[in-house]
Amino acid sequence: MADFELIKSLARKTDTKIVLLVMDGLGGIPHPKTLRTELEAARKDNLDRLARSSQTGLSIPVAHGITPGSGPGHLALFGYDPIKYLIGRGILEALGLDMDVRDGDVAARGNFCTLDDDGLIIDRRAGRIPTETNTELTTLLNGISVDNATPIVASGREHRFAMLFRPEDGGPQLSDALTDSDPQREGLAPLTVTATEPWADSTAGIINTFLEKAASAVADRHPANGLVLRGFSTTPDLPQMSDVYGLNPAAIAAYPMYRGLAELVGMNVVETGDTIEDQIRTTRDIWNNHDFFFVHYKYTDSAGEDGDYDAKVAAIERLDNALPALLDLDPDVLVVAGDHSTPSAMAAHSWHPVPVMIRSRHVTAGFAEAFTERECAKGMLGTMAATDIMPLALANAGKLDKFGA
């Protein structure tokens, strides 16, 4: 991995443009039913043609054998050491819902859930209630007041919400050294939040008081008659992409978490639609305003996580179908990468190396016949750290000076 300080010292501004197209959960393994990966099964002429004119390789998001969450997977693609820079789940979710997160706030990811008569969780997702119901419930929660902090709740999709505990002016500071109230299993009651460091005792008390009042407020709202919180966290102090790379970056992402992540590294997060066609249109609309475009495609991961091989193949094919509109923008550097593998055969994120291709007028192509795990493995980039992708993109864009005399 290149040294972050080194990259910063070499970065220079140019008017070349880089597109980083992230296909979430891109990589796969051969499925028992086809002996092919999803990339090997998909009909994707545009991606395959691109692979034949690109530099290819396989990327390791964190380290061999390590299965990354979305945070570490994306930070690595942005060139940030994912072990050094950690982002709490609560912060990611809150930013992704466009909450006004401030220094000192403690954020959490919340789920509405279904409790039985004994108070045990029988559905961690409350039957995936309609988002409208969620909005009614968060309005109830936003009416709750506790001493020494202001709870602020924002609705997500279905059963999801994010919240902030904001310290009062001149009041005690809050800490995120807290255990989850979400047991992450059904058949258990929501847990009491406890401090993992002594200085977090008062924050634990504030949050438990909130949770008691919130439980009463939703008690008669079956199937969403309970709630749990997890991933308590405060804002990390991440280097900004403008400072490190000299870039003026934009994020074109539909899903909250990826929008939040992009904001943390200093991208301009723009409004866009839910489809890849929407996202490419948005990219075109802002083409003259930026020099780096992070386009995030979620559906490969969703299908992989659902264990739906055919849906993941279809998601790849949908992206392939939309690709010409992106190619029409003629970026100086086009990177197609994944934040991690999500093999549908495993129905989960995994540690497997992720195909990557980089197209610019400075690459040596001709190794990969198609955009697949096995073909990309033949490329000159080899099996590499994902954090090396960003320096390679910058170099291909002419945005890195020579090192040393």
Add this chain to the structure above:
Amino acid sequence: MADFELIKSLARKTDTKIVLLVMDGLGGIPHPKTLRTELEAARKDNLDRLARSSQTGLSIPVAHGITPGSGPGHLALFGYDPIKYLIGRGILEALGLDMDVRDGDVAARGNFCTLDDDGLIIDRRAGRIPTETNTELTTLLNGISVDNATPIVASGREHRFAMLFRPEDGGPQLSDALTDSDPQREGLAPLTVTATEPWADSTAGIINTFLEKAASAVADRHPANGLVLRGFSTTPDLPQMSDVYGLNPAAIAAYPMYRGLAELVGMNVVETGDTIEDQIRTTRDIWNNHDFFFVHYKYTDSAGEDGDYDAKVAAIERLDNALPALLDLDPDVLVVAGDHSTPSAMAAHSWHPVPVMIRSRHVTAGFAEAFTERECAKGMLGTMAATDIMPLALANAGKLDKFGA
């Protein structure tokens, strides 16, 4: 390389089983007489078939260009940074002979040797005296007493022995900051042990007194009429595999050094026979008691060190012949790796990358046609650090949680 603390934080216990089959000195280079490596020359249908259904790559034990000893080579395979964790030769040998090594003991590897009339070493291995003779000699040495320490000697095979200098209760501490008495060359006299740090002066004195008395004791025992010590060392404080990985590991190794090494990282070292068939039988006998099995095959290295190409080929073929019995155990993860290369063309350990293959139901196979250096290089693992093998094995066994949200 994955961070050791990171791995520890992600490790979880499952009932899956991992076999790490180490073929010592596995890798080779093309021999001038055949232009093929030993792996390329060997007839080994079972290993080749396994390679075709495994993830393959090449492993670097320490770093490019670094030739590892057996200690660093194995520590890397066990996932331990071999530069950070160092083990003295004396400690390894003493543990390998089942000596009761205690904290505070200073251990050494010993050789009986042949001295000429001028006291110069003319055979560093004393003509490889029978082990029975060795036992008589160590009985003599165990009768020697010196002030402030108890010398304890254990017989090895042929000319080899190990010994401990144990501090007396309430007496001065001993130090291992000492030079060898073994000049590691013939034509020289045994050397005086000297302290490399001032606080080791008294220990050097104790050991030199012992060596004088020992020299007198064996003076008339030609060809074993001398002795030398090397590798003075105390027990290192190594993390235990149970703590770091949550494993309950067993070692099935015939040779003392590897048994000692396994014990240092917390493996249960079981009794076994000298052949790979014995070792696989032992593995089967203890199959239900453990979740990790380190099976060490020595003969590839011995033949390589002897510069005997045909013997190394034959050693590979013997292992291949025994392999089906190991496959019958159907481990969830089977890793075949080497601690370093020992090309018979060099008659020594070397720095060359070592073939590695990992079989589980989560791998993408189809890169290597055979288990050879050149074929394994085509695999998706690429050329990787040997310390990454253990995280990959754990991941393939489902023993590592996701990192980050």
